[in-house]
Amino acid sequence: MPDETPPETAAEQDVETRTGSAGDGAETASAVEDAGGPETPVERSPEGDGAAAEAAKKAAAAKAAAAKKADQPAREIPTEEDLARWIGGADLPSLSNLFNLLNTKLFDAKKALIMKEELLPQHWQVISALEPPPDEEFERLSEVERLRRRIADPEVRERRVEALKVGWQELRGKRPALWSASDLFGALRRIIDRKRKIDFHDFLSATRDVWRDLSLPHGREQLEVLWACLDLIRSKTKK
Numbered sequence: 001m002p003d004e005t006p007p008e009t010a011a012e013q014d015v016e017t018r019t020g021s022a023g024d025g026a027e028t029a030s031a032v033e034d035a036g037g038p039e040t041p042v043e044r045s046p047e048g049d050g051a052a053a054e055a056a057k058k059a060a061a062a063k064a065a066a067a068k069k070a071d072q073p074a075r076e077i078p079t080e081e082d083l084a085r086w087i088g089g090a091d092l093p094s095l096s097n098l099f100n101l102l103n104t105k106l107f108d109a110k111k112a113l114i115m116k117e118e119l120l121p122q123h124w125q126v127i128s129a130l131e132p133p134p135d136e137e138f139e140r141l142s143e144v145e146r147l148r149r150r151i152a153d154p155e156v157r158e159r160r161v162e163a164l165k166v167g168w169q170e171l172r173g174k175r176p177a178l179w180s181a182s183d184l185f186g187a188l189r190r191i192i193d194r195k196r197k198i199d200f201h202d203f204l205s206a207t208r209d210v211w212r213d214l215s216l217p218h219g220r221e222q223l224e225v226l227w228a229c230l231d232l233i234r235s236k237t238k239k
Contacts, residue, residue, distance in 0.1 A: 074239035133173040163203035181225040
């Protein structure tokens with residue numbers, strides 16, 4: 001059906017429509033002005049961006065480290081029964097776990113526990129010599145010869161003799177047969193402090209065997225002291 005709207009009326013409606021659109025635009029502009037004008041973009045400081053990125057990086061690293069630690073199996077810590085068998089001559093590789101992760105600060109904390117229980121004397125022997133004697137002197141020691149005869153496995157024999165030599169060097173040539181438990185722990189601290197590569201199980205086992213081969217009561221007495229010290233450290237070590 002043809003549009004019967006008169007031309008005048010259509011023209012008036014068109015004018016009203018344009019007027020209304022213009023009015024809407026004016027109202028929008030007025031609203032923006034009432035709000036304080038158009039929003040100005042905030043400039044970000046390069047220093048702020050860098051600090052935020054560094055914080056995010058540290059958080060990601062901490063999260064990754066925590067996840068890695070959670071994935072790692074718990075360390076095997078020897079039991080009282082394990083230590084008793086080891087004192088009697090058995091092997092106990094997990095014994096190394098009592099010392100593997102220690103730095104000097106943590107070692108000193110363990111030592112303080114031992115001192116508190118009065119398992120070792122309150123004083124430590126002063127090491128006066130600056131350098132150990134030549135290695136040839138170590139090889140000529142009778143306790144070293146006995147240790148070599150005691151251990152049948154050639155690989156284990158060499159490892160333990162070498163580990164004992166490291167302790168002998170750190171104690172500046174004091175004979176292992178004359179060591180006390182205090183000497184042993186003094187050598188351990190120096191080994192940890194100087195970050196010397198050593199298998200603690202081999203070192204402790206070699207010292208144990210030297211003491212076990214002694215005919216005098218001194219050897220048995222030092223084994224009992226060492227046993228008590230290791231059991232205390234074991235009880236305070238987390239897996």
